[in-house]
Amino acid sequence: MSDLILPxxxxxxLLPGLIIFTLPEQQVTLRTALNLAGALFKLMxxxxxxxxxxxxxxxxxxxxxxxxxxxxxxADALSLLFLTLSALLWLLxxxxxxxxxxxxPNRSRFFGFFSLCVSATTGIALSGDLVTFVIFYEMLTIxxxxxxxxRGTPKALAAGRIYxxxxxxxxxxxxxxxxxxxxxxxxxxxxxxxxxxxxxxxxYGSLAIIFALLMLSLGVKAALVPLHIxxxxxxxxxxxxxxxxxxxxxxxxxxxxxxxxxxDIYGLDFSAAQxxxxxxxxxxxxxxxxxxIRALSQNDLKRRLAFSTVSQVSYILLGVAMATPLGTIxxxxxxxxxxxxxxxxxxxxxxxxxTLGIHKVDEMDGVGRRMPWTMAAFTVxxxxxxxxxxxxxxxxxWYLGLGSLxxxxxxxxxxxxxxxxxxxxxxxxxxxxxxxxxxxQDWPSSSLRGGRETTWALLxxxxxxxxLVILLGILAGSVGSALYWVELIAARxxxx
Amino acid sequence: MTELFLHQQWLxxxxxxxxxxxxxxxxxxxxxxxxxxxxxxxLPVCALAGILSVTLTHADPIxxxxxxxxLGIELRRDGLALVMLAVTALVGFIISCYxxxxxxxxxxxxxxxxxxxxxxxxxxxxxxxLFVSGDLFNLYVTLExxxxxxxxxxxxxxxxxxLAAALRYLFIGLLGSLSYLLGVGLLYGSYATVDIALLGEMxxxxxxxxxxxxxxxxGLVLKSALFPLHFWLxxxxxxxxxxxxxxxxxxxxxxxxxxxxxxxFEVFPALDTFAVxxxxxxxxxxxxxxxxxMALRQERLKLLIAYSTVxxxxxxxxxxxxxxxxxxxAAWTGGVLLMMTHACGKxxxxxxxxxxxxxxxxxxxxxxxxAGGPVGVLAVVFTLxxxxxxxxxxSGGFFAKWIFINAALVTGxxxxxxxxxxxxxxxxxxxxxxxxxxxxxxxxxxxPVIPWVMKWxxxxxxxxALLFGLIAYEPIQIALIGAPVHGSIMVEMTP
Numbered sequence: 001m002s003d004l005i006l007p008x009x010x011x012x013x014l015l016p017g018l019i020i021f022t023l024p025e026q027q028v029t030l031r032t033a034l035n036l037a038g039a040l041f042k043l044m045x046x047x048x049x050x051x052x053x054x055x056x057x058x059x060x061x062x063x064x065x066x067x068x069x070x071x072x073x074x075a076d077a078l079s080l081l082f083l084t085l086s087a088l089l090w091l092l093x094x095x096x097x098x099x100x101x102x103x104x105p106n107r108s109r110f111f112g113f114f115s116l117c118v119s120a121t122t123g124i125a126l127s128g129d130l131v132t133f134v135i136f137y138e139m140l141t142i143x144x145x146x147x148x149x150x151r152g153t154p155k156a157l158a159a160g161r162i163y164x165x166x167x168x169x170x171x172x173x174x175x176x177x178x179x180x181x182x183x184x185x186x187x188x189x190x191x192x193x194x195x196x197x198x199x200x201x202x203x204y205g206s207l208a209i210i211f212a213l214l215m216l217s218l219g220v221k222a223a224l225v226p227l228h229i230x231x232x233x234x235x236x237x238x239x240x241x242x243x244x245x246x247x248x249x250x251x252x253x254x255x256x257x258x259x260x261x262x263x264d265i266y267g268l269d270f271s272a273a274q275x276x277x278x279x280x281x282x283x284x285x286x287x288x289x290x291x292x293i294r295a296l297s298q299n300d301l302k303r304r305l306a307f308s309t310v311s312q313v314s315y316i317l318l319g320v321a322m323a324t325p326l327g328t329i330x331x332x333x334x335x336x337x338x339x340x341x342x343x344x345x346x347x348x349x350x351x352x353x354x355t356l357g358i359h360k361v362d363e364m365d366g367v368g369r370r371m372p373w374t375m376a377a378f379t380v381x382x383x384x385x386x387x388x389x390x391x392x393x394x395x396x397x398w399y400l401g402l403g404s405l406x407x408x409x410x411x412x413x414x415x416x417x418x419x420x421x422x423x424x425x426x427x428x429x430x431x432x433x434x435x436x437x438x439x440x441q442d443w444p445s446s447s448l449r450g451g452r453e454t455t456w457a458l459l460x461x462x463x464x465x466x467x468l469v470i471l472l473g474i475l476a477g478s479v480g481s482a483l484y485w486v487e488l489i490a491a492r493x494x495x496x
Numbered sequence: 497m498t499e500l501f502l503h504q505q506w507l508x509x510x511x512x513x514x515x516x517x518x519x520x521x522x523x524x525x526x527x528x529x530x531x532x533x534x535x536x537x538x539l540p541v542c543a544l545a546g547i548l549s550v551t552l553t554h555a556d557p558i559x560x561x562x563x564x565x566x567l568g569i570e571l572r573r574d575g576l577a578l579v580m581l582a583v584t585a586l587v588g589f590i591i592s593c594y595x596x597x598x599x600x601x602x603x604x605x606x607x608x609x610x611x612x613x614x615x616x617x618x619x620x621x622x623x624x625x626l627f628v629s630g631d632l633f634n635l636y637v638t639l640e641x642x643x644x645x646x647x648x649x650x651x652x653x654x655x656x657x658x659l660a661a662a663l664r665y666l667f668i669g670l671l672g673s674l675s676y677l678l679g680v681g682l683l684y685g686s687y688a689t690v691d692i693a694l695l696g697e698m699x700x701x702x703x704x705x706x707x708x709x710x711x712x713x714x715g716l717v718l719k720s721a722l723f724p725l726h727f728w729l730x731x732x733x734x735x736x737x738x739x740x741x742x743x744x745x746x747x748x749x750x751x752x753x754x755x756x757x758x759x760x761f762e763v764f765p766a767l768d769t770f771a772v773x774x775x776x777x778x779x780x781x782x783x784x785x786x787x788x789x790m791a792l793r794q795e796r797l798k799l800l801i802a803y804s805t806v807x808x809x810x811x812x813x814x815x816x817x818x819x820x821x822x823x824x825x826a827a828w829t830g831g832v833l834l835m836m837t838h839a840c841g842k843x844x845x846x847x848x849x850x851x852x853x854x855x856x857x858x859x860x861x862x863x864x865x866x867a868g869g870p871v872g873v874l875a876v877v878f879t880l881x882x883x884x885x886x887x888x889x890x891s892g893g894f895f896a897k898w899i900f901i902n903a904a905l906v907t908g909x910x911x912x913x914x915x916x917x918x919x920x921x922x923x924x925x926x927x928x929x930x931x932x933x934x935x936x937x938x939x940x941x942x943x944p945v946i947p948w949v950m951k952w953x954x955x956x957x958x959x960x961a962l963l964f965g966l967i968a969y970e971p972i973q974i975a976l977i978g979a980p981v982h983g984s985i986m987v988e989m990t991p
Contacts, residue, residue, distance in 0.1 A: 021876070064969045066829075066895055067976075068986035071966065109872065135889035135965075142879075142888060145931075152937025160935070161928065168924045171888075172917055179901045184989045 003059045005049055006073040009083070010122055012042035013090070017115025023108050032098055035111055039091040042122075046080075046087045053080050054488075060128060071135070072189065074128030077489040078263070078332075081482075082125040082256050085336050086248045089343055090118045092461040096347055097240035099457025100354060110150055114244075116143035121249050124256060130188035130265060133257060134171075134178050137221075140253055141167040147241045148234050159233045166230040167250075170220030174257075177213035180206070181265075190260055192493055194267025204274060207266075211276050214261050215283075221254030222317065223310045225287040232306040239350025242302060246309045247343035255316045255335060262320050263493055272323045281321035285415045287314040292422035299360050301349050304426060305342070308385065311419065312338045318412065319400050327403025328490045329483070334396035336482040337384070337472060340465050341393060344381035347462035348374050355454045356443060361430055366439030371453040375434050377466035382427040384469045387420050391473040395483055506546035507571050507628050510581055513538060514621030521613040528613035529596060535617055536592035539624075543585035547578050547974060570691075572630040574978035576832060579971055580627040580754060583839050586960070587746045588620050590953045594847050595739040597947035598854060608652055608737070615652070619645040619743060626751050632680045632690040635755050636673065639719070642751050643669035649740040650732050661728075661735040668718060668728045672752070676715030682708035696762045709767055712759060713776075719752035722776070722813055723783035726806045730790075733802040738850020741798065742843035745805045750835050753812055760816060761828060761980040769816075777817030781915040783810030788922030792929070797849040797859040800926060801842065804885055807919060808838050814900055814912060823903040825976075825983035830899035832975045833968060837884045837892025841961035844881035847954040848874050855944035864933040873951050875934035880958035882927040887920050892964035899985060906987045 016038035023031055052059065053075055063071040075083070097114065101107055120143055123136030141164075149160035182188055184203055185196050196207055220227045231251070235242060245251065258280075262271055271277050291311030298304035315338065319331020351374045352358040358367065368375040384391035397416055404412035446452060453459065476483040517535040521528040550573050571577075595616065599609040622645060626638035647669065651662035684690055686705065687698050699705055721729040729749075733741045760769070787807030794800040815831035851874055853859040864875070884891035897916055904912040960967075972985075 063966075065890075065965060066833075066899075066968055066972055066985055068984060069895070069898075135894075138889045138894075142883070146935065149932075149935045152935055154936075157932050157936060161932065164924065164928050168921065172920055175894075175898075176901060176913070176917060179898055180905055182986065183902050183905050186988055 003061045005045055006059055006061045006075060006126055009042060009045045009049070009126065010073075010119055012038050012045060013115045013122060014119040017112050017119060020108055020115060021112035025105070025108055027108075031108065031111060035094045035098070035115070036091075038115065039087070039094050043087045043091060046083055049075055050080055050084065053077055062128075069131060070129070070187075072128030072132050073123075073126045074190070075126060076190075077485070077492055078259065079125045079127075081332065081336065081485060081489065082248075082252070083122060085252075085339050086118060086121045086125060089244070089248050089339060089465075092464055093240050093244050093343070095457055096243070096350070096461040097238075099455050100238065100240050100350060102455075102457075106150070106152075109146065110238075113143050113146045114241075117147060117244070117249055119143075121253060124253050127260075128190055130178050130190070130261070131182070133260065134174060137174065137253060137257065138171050140249065141171055144241075144245065144250055148237045148245075150238055150241065151236065153236070156236045159230075159236045162233050163230045166220050166227065170217045170227070172217075173213055174217035177210050177217060181210045181214075188265060190264035192264065192267075192495075194263075194265055194270055196265065197267050197270045208274060208276060211261075211266060211271070212279075215258060215280055218254045218257040218261065219283075221250050222258060222313055223251050223254070223287075223291075224283055224314065224317070225290045225310065228287070228291070228310045231310060232303050235300070235302040235306050239302075239346060239353065242306075243343045243346035243350065246306070246346060247339040251309060251313050252335060252339060255313055258317055259320050259332070259335075268323045268493070277321045277323055281318060281409070281412070284314040284317040284321060285412065287311065288318065288415060288419045289422070292419055292426065295426045296422065298426075299362060301352070301359060301361050301364070301430075302346070304361060304430075305345050305349060308345075308423070308426070309338075309342055311423075312342065312385065315396060315400060318415070319396075319403060322400075322403045322407040322409065322412070324403050324406040325490045325494050326399055326406050328493065329486050330396055330399030330401075330403050332486040332489060333399065333483050336486075337392040337396050337469070340468050340472070341381045341384040344377050344462050344465040344469060345385075347458075347465065348378035348381065351454050351458050351462065354458065361433070364430065364433045365437040366434070367443070368434040369439065370443040373453060373459055374462060377462040379431050379434070380466040380469055381462075382431055384473070386423045386427055389473070390470075392469045392476075392482075393473075395473055395476045399483075506542050506549055507573060507577075507581070509542045510539060510546060510585075511621050511625040511628070513542065514617045514624065518614045518617035518621065521617060525610045528610065529599075529601070532592055532613040532617060533596065535620075536589045539620070540582075540585040540589050543581045546573075547582060550578060551974065551977065570630050571628045573628070575975040576754065576757070576979065577627045578977070579832065579836060579975045580750070581624055582971070582974075583836050584620065584623050584627070584747055587742070587839050587843050587957065590957045591739045591742050591843065591847075592616070593949045593953040594742070594850075597949040598737065598739055598850060600947075608654075611648070612652060612737070612739075615645050615648050616739070616743070619649065619748075623747050623751055627754060630692055632683065632692065632695070634690075635758075636677055636680060639676070639751060639755065640669075640673050642748055643673065643719070646740075646744060646748050649743070650736040652740065653735060653737050655735075657731075658735040661731040664728050665732040668725075672715040672718035674715070675711050675718070676755075679708040679710075679712030679715065682711070692758060692762050696765070699763060699766050701767050705767055709759075709764055709769075709772065713756065713772060716752045716756040716759075717776070717779075720749045720756070720812075721806060721809055723779050723786055723806065723810065726783065726787070726809070729806060730799055730802040733805065733846075734796070734798045738798075738846055738853065741802075741850065742846040745802070745846060746839035746843035749805065749809060750839060753809070753835065757815070757828070757831060761819070761824075773816040773819070776813045777909075777912070780810040780813030780816075781912065783807060783813070784915055784919040785810075785922070788919055788926065791926040792922060794926075795860055795862075797852060797861055797864070797930065798846070800861075800930070801845050801849055804845075804923065804926065805842060807923065808834070808842070808885065811896070811900065811916075811919070814916075817909060818900060818903040818907065818912070819981075820903075820907045822983070823907055823987050825979075825981040826899050826903045826906075826985050826987055828979065828981045829972060829975070829985050830896045830903065833892050833899070833972065834896035836971060837896065837961055837964045837968075840957050840964065841881040841884035841891070841893070844877055844954045844958040844961060845885070847950070847957075848878045848881070851946060851950045851954075854950070855946060861930060861933050864930065865936045865938045873955065874946075875931070877951075877954045877958045878934070879927075879931060880955075880962045882930075884961040884964065886923045886927055890965035891962050892968055895965045895968060902986060906989050
């Protein structure tokens with residue numbers, strides 16, 4: 001009975017979304033209330049679930065779809081990691097989006113799809129088997145498209161086409177690989193240690209091909225090079241969408257899927273024994289370096305951040321591919337840390353665009369004087385990305401480095417160092433411009449009461465996330481931090 | 497009370513009621529709308545009661561009028577009949593609601609309104625009669641009734657093009673029926689029965705029987721518009737008024753296919769179907785690719801949807817080669833699932849196209865530009881319905897494709913994989929083209945007023961199409977009652 005909490009969590013964002021679709025454009029108050037109520041209610045439910053999972057009471061719900069196929073919702077520690085991140089950031093992004101889109105057209109459509117998008121992400125987090133995962137993964141593709149093309153300009157539509165082309169092709173390969181795997185391995189429930197280890201060795205060839213197909217198809221959303229093209233072009237979307245896309249929804253769905261397949265379908269032992277992980281590690285390492293190098297030359301701020309995402313998401317995959325407890329910890333904790341840091345950066349980029357009309361890096365000279373709070377948050381996010389202690393990004397890199405040594409693959413350390421240098425090379429000049437270069441012209445002064453730099457709805461979310469970036473770094477060792485939870489996951493995964 | 501309720505002859509009412517209402521609507525054209533609506537409300541109730549009475553009682557077969565079998569007409573009450581009746585009731589109900597708005601009371605073209613209702617109710621009753629028919633001759637008669645009422649409905653729009661399309665449809669229909677009837681005649685000559693079950697027991701692999709099979713399959717293929725015999729479909733489905741297009745795509749092409757499905761799994765298993773099965777699979781594959789490519793090239797929404805139907809019919813024909821001994825149940829179920837979900841999705845799409853045509857005066861894709869605001873609901877209906885056409889989860893189309901891919905893998909017929917996958921990609925491409933227009937931001941000075949019956953009922957249908965995969969368990973269980981196939985739906989490979 002208590003397992004009804006799982007569908008309740010799904011419905012907490014789905015229902016408000018469906019209602020919002022039917023609301024007339026002018027119903028701002030009702031729409032806002034529905035959005036926030038849904039987000040808060042969900043956060044509450046997630047907190048309840050959190051306590052249960054910490055005590056190893058896994059909730060599970062099975063619904064027969066066809067004879068022999070079930071929809072499985074299940075909450076384990078890894079689900080909760082992703083679920084909490086998405087529930088928290090959804091609340092903040094909703095607040096931000098309400099401020100950002102104030103007065104613009106088609107808001108009912110926007111918030112409707114926004115809620116659907118989060119429902120799909122929630123479903124991904126709560127999927128208990130690969131079939132269910134595929135269902136929600138595709139739902140995410142569809143519900144994100146209207147958000148990407150929201151502005152309705154020819155440029156946005158072109159970006160939408162690219163987005164659909166990549167994700168639909170990826171989804172199709174994923175679908176095919178899943179059907180294939182289902183037909184040789186039977187039910188595909190996520191379970192520690194995987195479900196394929198006991199199969200006939202004659203099938204190992206097929207299993208390796210399926211693994212490659214799964215990695216490539218999930219790699220589209222996780223923006224593995226060369227499947228990342230859609231991500232920078234999807235930058236035409238409104239800032240809250242970019243923020244959500246980069247921090248939790250789309251790219252993380254891909255990364256989360258890869259984690260699930262490696263940990264809970266193939267199993268770490270099996271994947272390592274069959275040498276399936278080394279190519280993944282190589283591809284992730286290449287993506288890390290490539291994304292950072294491309295970020296260097298981007299003048300458009302959002303594009304620079306997008307290439308930074310390409311690079312940073314692969315840290316997660318690199319950590320997973322090491323197949324050592326420390327590497328896993330580094331990768332998983334980066335799932336949360338990268339989300340918080342990147343969403344901060346995108347919120348700030350959105351504030352610049354919305355308040356001062358700044359889109360390019362070379363227009364940012366001295367903007368720290370006009371928007372000190374926003375830019376302080378931006379600086380925290382950027383320094384975190386570089387991995388400066390004691391910020392959250394440092395924790396990720398530290399564990400990744402330890403993991404690579406434990407895995408006996410010291411070359412990964414070189415990748416991490418090179419990437420850190422490159423991160424510094426594309427973020428520090430921006431920080432320098434913000435604070436230390438004289439503005440070219442005077443910024444239009446604030447029209448808000450008390451000379452506030454921008455509205456509260458736009459300012460509070462980035463400040464919150466920046467604060468979390470600091471706290472998760474400083475308090476990494478204490479109960480309740482992302483690191484603490486991830487260590488718990490790793491302990492359960494490795495049976496320590 | 498329950499006894500009375502359960503043992504009512506609900507399935508016979510499903511045929512008699514619409515036929516009687518058709519006559520009434522013809523005689524009292526002023527009241528035709530209300531007669532139509534009342535019938536449309538009653539039929540889903542009858543269908544539900546019929547399903548309950550079969551699933552709860554497992555009673556003996558019913559014969560019309562209570563005459564014993566050789567004399568009376570025995571009704572099929574198996575799962576396939578039940579689910580098709582249910583889908584027809586659902587889609588028919590929505591089409592009827594939509595038609596209330598599409599044919600308003602004070603129409604300039606009074607004839608359209610006057611003739612639509614009797615013909616539509618007649619078509620509905622004929623479809624129901626076809627689904628419960630258990631012998632080859634009744635199937636022929638009902639199929640003919642379906643064709644004739646469809647022809648008249650296509651011609652309803654008037655105008656030269658519509659008449660030409662209707663006439664062509666009539667000739668094609670007659671040719672198909674004739675071919676089918678010849679096959680029936682051959683079988684009757686050999687076995688002196690037209691009962692499907694009896695034939696299935698007696699038939700043997702003789703040359704004559706193979707000729708009969710070829711004739712019957714050819715006739716049904718023509719009627720269900722499998723490539724390359726699909727040439728009549730796009731015009732016929734485009735020229736008809738939108739509610740009719742919806743019925744044609746959702747129900748009429750399925751009627752011929754249902755007959756083929758019955759024959760293939762109940763009469764033909766004793767024959768050598770290897771070559772025919774693979775030929776149908778090949779044509780189905782070409783239909784998928786060709787239909788989708790043509791859909792991609794269309795500038796008019798209705799034509800695009802019609803070509804999409806051509807492609808979807810191609811998927812239905814993959815059932816025959818994929819139904820190998822170990823995947824018999826899987827392929828059959830996949831076909832039935834696809835029929836059900838396609839009926840919901842495709843009819844909703846045609847209704848959207850009709851509404852756009854109705855309000856904007858043309859169904860060119862460019863008319864969709866900036867379909868926000870009050871017209872936005874049309875874009876939503878179209879998108880939701882399209883999920884099942886593309887095969888995105890959680891629609892029924894997704895699981896049907898799942899079953900097909902699984903069956904192709906297990907039986908080692910890997911060449912169907914690229915066909916199914918490329919068909920999916922092409923479908924996504926032509927749907928994305930439509931959506932691209934809908935999301936294009938253009939300022940409109942005014943929005944047309946759309947009657948609510950033309951917006952919300954199709955929305956219901958499209959939501960069902962989208963969620964069909966989540967609610968398919970019960971319908972599939974019902975469909976499998978008395979099904980001619982046994983075994984697992986999700987077959988696992990043995991290394």
